[in-house]
Structures are given as structure tokens and as C-alpha cells.
Amino acid sequence: MDKVLPDLIERIHLRPMLDSACETMGVSGTIADVNGQILLQVRWQDVCSKFHLKRDECALCLSDCDEQYEVADDATLCEVRRCQSGLLVAAAPIYLSDQPIGRVLLGQFLSSAPDIQAFKEQAVVNGYEVEPYIEAVYKVPVLEPERIKLVTNFVGTFSRMLSKLCADRSAHHRSDARQAASEAKYSDLEDSLAKSEERFRSTFEQAAVGIAHISPDGRWLRINARCCEILGYTRNELEQLTFQDVTYPDDLGADLDHVRRLEEGLEDHYSMEKRYIRKDGSVVWANLTVSVVRKEGGAVQYYISVIEDISSRRFSEEAVRKTNAELAGRNAELEQFVYTVSHDLKSPLVTIQGYATHIQRDLNMGRLDRLTLFLPRITRATERMSNLIEDLLQLSRVGRVNNDPEVIDIAFLCKELFGTLSGLLVSKKIDLQIDKSMPEAFGDRVRIMQVFENLITNAIKYGCPQSNMKIEIGGFVDDSESTIFFVRDHGPGIPEEHQQRIFGLFQRLEKRGEGTGVGLAIVKRIVEHHHGRVWVESESQKGSTFFVRLPNRHKQMSMTQQEQRV
Amino acid sequence: MSGEAMVKFLLVEDDDDHAELVRIALQDNHVTNAVERVPDGREAIACLRKEGRYAESPRPDVILLDLKLPIMDGHEVLAVLKDDEELREIPVVVLTTSEADVDKTRAYKNYVNSYLVKPVDFDKFHDMVRDLKLYWGVWNQKPGLK
Incomplete structure (x- = not known):
């Protein structure tokens, strides 16, 4: 409240107005607050500004003006008083909400010619230099009663006007306060907007699905972390690419079809399962849902893609x-x-x-x-x-009845087979050469024995058409993961066109009666069950070599584990 | 009955025992020297085209074809025969133990003339061979004969 009056004076530029009024009426003007603090002063007489004001007691004429000269008007409450220094002043209070907050004072005049003697005495008492003081006293205007009346009228009107303005100003202040309150509210709103945006940002960022904003031409505008993770690119890398760049070529057509339909407004969203190519070249399957955000005119502003990894x-x-x-x-x-x-x-x-x-x-x-x-x-x-x-x-x-795998000495195993096959070997006088230094194998001993029994039997039956022929059995380490064994005969050989076929079930190259057509099928099935491979190399009239490649212990175990996981 | 004896069979059979059974059954039905036998599909083609040692082999009136054959099975032989301008006219009778539909369908798709399943019961087997001889030797007419 105590700010209202100074604010008002400041705002409506009272000084020039009061100044011209005082000039017209030949008086000085002052506006002071309720504590006597001068807020505005114009056209003061030298006698006051140079002499009286130097005296503490005359610092404010109104407090000293206790001799009432004239009460002009009840309505304006303007009164004219004589101050301690003997000058007259018209004063009226300024009210706000029925409380005086200040005064308007127009004064420093006389109603008759000054009593020079009394002023001289006053100069002596107060320690003024008499001559300049009296000189100043002579300048004090002497106003006719009519003029005094004008002054009091003005002061009354002016103070009322100021009261009114102060009331308005105060109301304005309150509305300012209201505005401030609404500003505060607005800032609250902004705050909550920021919070909501923050919530959105964190939802966008921390979503368990990939979310991206895509420009109409396919560029990645905004990408969340999960999206980067799914596609294996950093944010910066993706921003240099389009969704077309990272889409699996076979799936691009269908995707672009949907985009076209969105663009034309035929659909408002779509979902599809598609593949992306990750940065490392691997393929990721995703469930993609796309919706569209449009500009005012309806053109596409951007697409919102939600990408879920369904690999x-x-x-x-x-x-x-x-x-x-x-x-x-x-x-x-x-x-x-x-x-x-x-x-x-x-x-x-x-x-x-x-x-x-x-x-x-x-x-x-x-x-x-x-x-x-x-x-x-x-x-x-x-x-x-x-x-x-x-x-x-x-x-x-095979594959149904399994024995625990073990390390197998193939050379030893072949010697054991010698017993079962000795009838055939002896009757055909076959020279069976077993390389004793061949590496060991790892697998189901009973089944691996069947492999070699079948291969050696075949070598005897089909690879040794005459007596005194040679069969060689050996093996070598192929690589860090596997070992290759072989059974070699020096018979007629197997034509290339039949080399694949002989491993099939019931496939025979000889007429019925010689074999069942199951032996090599058993071999193939056992070897494959050990994650190995069997094949034949053969040259006409020079013989055939059957190779068996068996993964080593470590490799077989890991492959079996993998199989079990699947 | 001299006309009956005139029918010449080519038996394509890898199983010696089965071949012998067919031969005996034909013998019993008075067909003696008119059966030539080959043990697999490749030999059959060579025989029909008079290649190598088959240069003197006569052209058969009917081919009796087993399906399960080594090297080149009966279906492959049938496909080659029916694709051959010279040989496709010779009636082919599949004579097999297989009753499987896949075999019948495949044989018919390859234009087989007849499909017979070897009966396990030898009396029936015997009757079937007799009827074969009767049908192809007596009733069936082929072009070029007056």
C-alpha cells in the first residue's frame, strides 16, 4: 500500500502537471507521504529551500503548520495553515481505503505584505544571514484571498483526484497480483508440461519396444535406445540412414506398399512382420506397427514406428x-x-x-x-x-539305442573285427593292413564297430574280386575339430554316378543275393548320428576308398548339447 | 499250337531264384526256348538295342520287368523304353513283389502295358505265368502279322 503513491507519481508524470499549476498560481507544490517524506516538490521559494529547510523543524512545513488559517471545504478537507516560519500553506490529505497515505501541499505564500522586522528577528534566532534571508522573504508571493481560494480549490480537487487514482492504482496492483497469480499458474502449467514431456521422453527412451519417428522419405528422425539396440546401430549412424536402407530386401516391397496406403490416407496404421538387416549383417525379425502424424493440410509430417523384436x-x-x-x-x-x-x-x-x-x-x-x-x-x-x-x-x-560315448582305439577295434571276418579274409587270402599309428576316435563303440565291419565287409565282397588282394585301414587328424578314417580296397571301383546312391537304403549295385542294400545306409546313419560325414572316392579299376570323418570329443559334445537345446 | 511257342519273352530280373521260377513255370506251359533273361536295367537296355554281346539277341514280343533292380531300376528302364521310338511299341509287363501304390502310379505314368504282382502262393504264380503266355501268345494281336 505504501508503494501506491510513489508509483502513481512516477507513472502519471505528475511533476510537469503540478509544476505548470503552481506556476499559474504562483505557489510552490509538494506531495509528501503520511510520514512526511517528500515525494515531489516543485517551485519552492528560496526562503524555504535555502533557509527554512536547513532547520530540522522546518524540514516539513505541514508538520509545523499547526496554526489553521482556513478550512476551505468539508468535502475536500483542504485547510490553509501558517507554518512556523510564518508562511501559509494549503494542504489536503490523500486517502486510500479510508486511510491517509499522504498530502498535497501548495504553499510558501503570504496573505499580506511580510512583517520584515519579525522575519529579521527570525533570521537572527535561526542564525540565517539576515540580508539574503530578507531578500528571499521579499520574493515570497502575497496572494489575494480570491487567489488563496483558487489554491485551496485546486488542492482539494487535486488531492481527491490523487485519492481516486491511488484507489485505481491499488486495484490495478491487485489485478497485477492476480495476473502474477495467473502467471504463476501458467508457470505451473509450463512446469507440468515440462514434467509431462519429461515423462513422455523417458517413456519413449526407456520403452521395451523400439520407437522411432520416420520422415515421409524414410529418414530416422527420432529413435529410442531399444530401437538402436534392435537394429545394432548407434543413434548417429541411424540418423544417416533410411528405413529402406536397413530393411531386408524381400520385405521392402510390402512395407513400401503400406507406407503408400498411409500416405494416401487409405489406412491410418498398419502392422507387419518384417526383417531388418542389423549393422553386423545379421537378420532380425520384427513386428512393425506404423501410424502417421499429419500436418494441418493433411500431408504426412512423420510416421511413428513401433518395432518389436520377435526374432x-x-x-x-x-x-x-x-x-x-x-x-x-x-x-x-x-x-x-x-x-x-x-x-x-x-x-x-x-x-x-x-x-x-x-x-x-x-x-x-x-x-x-x-x-x-x-x-x-x-x-x-x-x-x-x-x-x-x-x-x-x-x-x-541307430539313434534309438545309444551307448555312452568313449574314446575308441580304431586299430584295436579293427583287429577285433578280424575274428568275425577271418572266414572271408582267409578264403580270399586278403592282406588286411591296419595302420597302428592312426588316431583314436570318440563315439559309441558298438556303433563305430558296425561302421568298420560294414566297410571292411564291403571291401572284401566288392573290392576284392580275386584272391591275394590288399585292404588298407588308416586315419589322420583332419583339423582341430575332427579325425578322418578310411578303408581302401584295390578293386574295380565305383562309377561316379553311383557314388552318392550307394549310401541310400536298399540301393545295390550288384544283383540280389549279394547284399541286403542296408549296410552303407547303416554306416551313413551311424556316422551322421555322430555329427560326422561318410563319402567315397573311387577310380575305375584302381579301387575305392571310403572315408569317415568324425568330430572329436569336444566338438561332438557341443553339437549334442546344441541339439538338446533346440 | 506252334503260334504259342512263337511269343518271345525278355525277362529283366536280378533275382536268380525268381528268374528260375518264371522259367520253370513257362516251361511247364510249354514255352521253352523263347525266354531271354538279363539281371539288371542297364543290361536290358543293351539287350534291346542289340549292343555288345547282345548283337544277336532277337527282339522280344513282351518284356517282363522287375522293379527292384540294381544299378538302373525298373522304373528307369520303363522310362527309357517308352521314350525310345524303336522300343516303345514292345509291350512291357511289370512283374514285381511290390504292391505299393507309388510303384503302380509311377509305372502307369510311364505307359506300362500291364502291372502284375508276383503271388507268394506258387500255384497262383504258376497260373499267372500260364495266363501271361496265353494272353500275349494267343489272344493279343500285334501289327505286321497275317
Whole structure:
């Protein structure tokens, strides 16, 4: 409140107005606050500014003006008083909310010619230099009662006006306060906006899904951390690229189609599963949802892409698909197997039944000459059937019946086989050369033995058409991960076009009776079960070498673990 | 009955015992010297094209073809025959133990003339061979004969 009056004086430039009023009326003007502090002073008489004011008691004429000269008007409360120094002053209070906050004073005049003698005495009493003082006293205007009346009127009107202005000003102040309050409110709003923006930013930044703003031409405008993580690029790197740059080429067409539809307003959002190429070149599957933010005219301002990494789901789906494909393959194999088995098992039955019937008829007719011809055929057919059943059982055990893997001394294992195969080896006088320095293998001993038994048997049967031929068995370390073993014969060799086929089930290169067509299929299945590979190299008339590559212990274990995880 | 004896068979069969059974059954039905036998598909093609040691082999009237053959199986032989301008006219009878539909379908797609499954029961086998001889030797007419 105490600021209102000085503010007002400052604001409405009272000085020139009061100055011209005082000039017109030939008086001085003063506005003081309720404590007597002078806020504005114009046209003061030398007698006051140079002499009276130097006296403490005359610093403010109004406090000293206790002799009331004239009360001009009840309404204006303007009164004229004579100050201690003998000058007259018209004064009126300025009110605000019924409280006086200051005064308007127009004065430093006389109503009649000065009493020079009294002023001289006053100069002496107060220690003024008499001559200049009296000179100043002479300059004090002497006002007619009419003029005094004008002055009091002015003072009354002026003080009322100031009161009114102060009231307005105060109201304004209050409204300023209100404005300040509303400004505070606005700042609160700004604050909460900032907070909300901060919340948005942190949601954007820390979201568990990738979020990006994409320009209409595909540039990455704003990218969150997860998005960078999914795509394997830093923010800066992505900002140099477009989404087209990092989209898997096969998926780009569908994506661009959607974008076109968004742009044309045919869709307001879309979702698709697509692949991105990460910085390291790997492929990541994502579920992409895109919506659009438009400018006022409807043109696209930017797209909002939400990118969710679904690689693990897609890859497990992929794994399921692969397993299904494998299963389908196995089923086809099984079908082939069942049908071939039925064929191959039926075949000896036709033989047995046929010759048995013939023998029966011959016996009925008392004919015995063909008996020695027919009976061995029956025996051979039952042997064949028995071999086939045995081989099929062996084949079915691969991967189904497993023994704990162990380190196997292949040279020793081959010597053990010598016992089983000695009949064949001796009758054909075969020179079996086993390299004693060959490395060890790791695997299921019983199955690995089957591998070598089959390979050596084949070498004897098909690789040694005459007596006195040589079969070599050896092995060497291939690389840090695996060892290669081989069984080599010096027989007729296998034509290239059949080299793949012989590992298939029931594939024979010789006419029926020589083999079941299962042996190499067993070999292949056992070796593959050990994560290895089997193949043949052969040259016509020079012989064949069957190679078996087996991963070492460490590699096999890690591959088996991997398999189990899948 | 001299016309019956005239039918010449080419038996493509890798199983010696089965070949012998067919031969005996034909013998029993008075077809003796008109059967030539080859043990696999490649030999069959060579024989029909009179290659190498088959230069003197006569052109058969009917081919009896097993399906499970080493080196080149019956289906492959059938495909080669039916693709050969010279040989496709010769009727091919598949004679197999396989009753599988895949085999029948594949054989028919390759224009097989007849598909027979070897019966395990030898009496039936015998009857079947007799009927074969009767059908192809007596009833069936081929062009060029008056």
C-alpha cells in the first residue's frame, strides 16, 4: 500500500502537471507521504529551500503548520495553515481505503505584505544571514484571498483526484497480483508440461519396444535406445540412414506398399512382420506397427514406428518348420522303408514258397532229381531273409539305442573285427593292413564297430574280386575339430554316378543275393548320428576308398548339447 | 499250337531264384526256348538295342520287368523304353513283389502295358505265368502279322 503513491507519481508524470499549476498560481507544490517524506516538490521559494529547510523543524512545513488559517471545504478537507516560519500553506490529505497515505501541499505564500522586522528577528534566532534571508522573504508571493481560494480549490480537487487514482492504482496492483497469480499458474502449467514431456521422453527412451519417428522419405528422425539396440546401430549412424536402407530386401516391397496406403490416407496404421538387416549383417525379425502424424493440410509430417523384436519367436517357428520338414522327410523315408521292406521281405518268400511247391509236386510224382537244385535255393532265401531282418534291426537301433560315448582305439577295434571276418579274409587270402599309428576316435563303440565291419565287409565282397588282394585301414587328424578314417580296397571301383546312391537304403549295385542294400545306409546313419560325414572316392579299376570323418570329443559334445537345446 | 511257342519273352530280373521260377513255370506251359533273361536295367537296355554281346539277341514280343533292380531300376528302364521310338511299341509287363501304390502310379505314368504282382502262393504264380503266355501268345494281336 505504501508503494501506491510513489508509483502513481512516477507513472502519471505528475511533476510537469503540478509544476505548470503552481506556476499559474504562483505557489510552490509538494506531495509528501503520511510520514512526511517528500515525494515531489516543485517551485519552492528560496526562503524555504535555502533557509527554512536547513532547520530540522522546518524540514516539513505541514508538520509545523499547526496554526489553521482556513478550512476551505468539508468535502475536500483542504485547510490553509501558517507554518512556523510564518508562511501559509494549503494542504489536503490523500486517502486510500479510508486511510491517509499522504498530502498535497501548495504553499510558501503570504496573505499580506511580510512583517520584515519579525522575519529579521527570525533570521537572527535561526542564525540565517539576515540580508539574503530578507531578500528571499521579499520574493515570497502575497496572494489575494480570491487567489488563496483558487489554491485551496485546486488542492482539494487535486488531492481527491490523487485519492481516486491511488484507489485505481491499488486495484490495478491487485489485478497485477492476480495476473502474477495467473502467471504463476501458467508457470505451473509450463512446469507440468515440462514434467509431462519429461515423462513422455523417458517413456519413449526407456520403452521395451523400439520407437522411432520416420520422415515421409524414410529418414530416422527420432529413435529410442531399444530401437538402436534392435537394429545394432548407434543413434548417429541411424540418423544417416533410411528405413529402406536397413530393411531386408524381400520385405521392402510390402512395407513400401503400406507406407503408400498411409500416405494416401487409405489406412491410418498398419502392422507387419518384417526383417531388418542389423549393422553386423545379421537378420532380425520384427513386428512393425506404423501410424502417421499429419500436418494441418493433411500431408504426412512423420510416421511413428513401433518395432518389436520377435526374432526368438520367428526363429523357434523356423526351427519348428525345419523339424516338421525333417519329420516329413523322415516320414517319406519311413514310407519308402516300409514299402521296400515289404518288397524285399516278400521276395524270399516267393522263392521259398515256389521251390517248396515244386519239391512237393516232384515228390508226389516220385521225382527226386531237382531236389538238390531246389533245396539250396530255399536255404539261400531264408538266409537272405534272416540277414535282411538283422540289418534292418541294426539300422533301427541307430539313434534309438545309444551307448555312452568313449574314446575308441580304431586299430584295436579293427583287429577285433578280424575274428568275425577271418572266414572271408582267409578264403580270399586278403592282406588286411591296419595302420597302428592312426588316431583314436570318440563315439559309441558298438556303433563305430558296425561302421568298420560294414566297410571292411564291403571291401572284401566288392573290392576284392580275386584272391591275394590288399585292404588298407588308416586315419589322420583332419583339423582341430575332427579325425578322418578310411578303408581302401584295390578293386574295380565305383562309377561316379553311383557314388552318392550307394549310401541310400536298399540301393545295390550288384544283383540280389549279394547284399541286403542296408549296410552303407547303416554306416551313413551311424556316422551322421555322430555329427560326422561318410563319402567315397573311387577310380575305375584302381579301387575305392571310403572315408569317415568324425568330430572329436569336444566338438561332438557341443553339437549334442546344441541339439538338446533346440 | 506252334503260334504259342512263337511269343518271345525278355525277362529283366536280378533275382536268380525268381528268374528260375518264371522259367520253370513257362516251361511247364510249354514255352521253352523263347525266354531271354538279363539281371539288371542297364543290361536290358543293351539287350534291346542289340549292343555288345547282345548283337544277336532277337527282339522280344513282351518284356517282363522287375522293379527292384540294381544299378538302373525298373522304373528307369520303363522310362527309357517308352521314350525310345524303336522300343516303345514292345509291350512291357511289370512283374514285381511290390504292391505299393507309388510303384503302380509311377509305372502307369510311364505307359506300362500291364502291372502284375508276383503271388507268394506258387500255384497262383504258376497260373499267372500260364495266363501271361496265353494272353500275349494267343489272344493279343500285334501289327505286321497275317
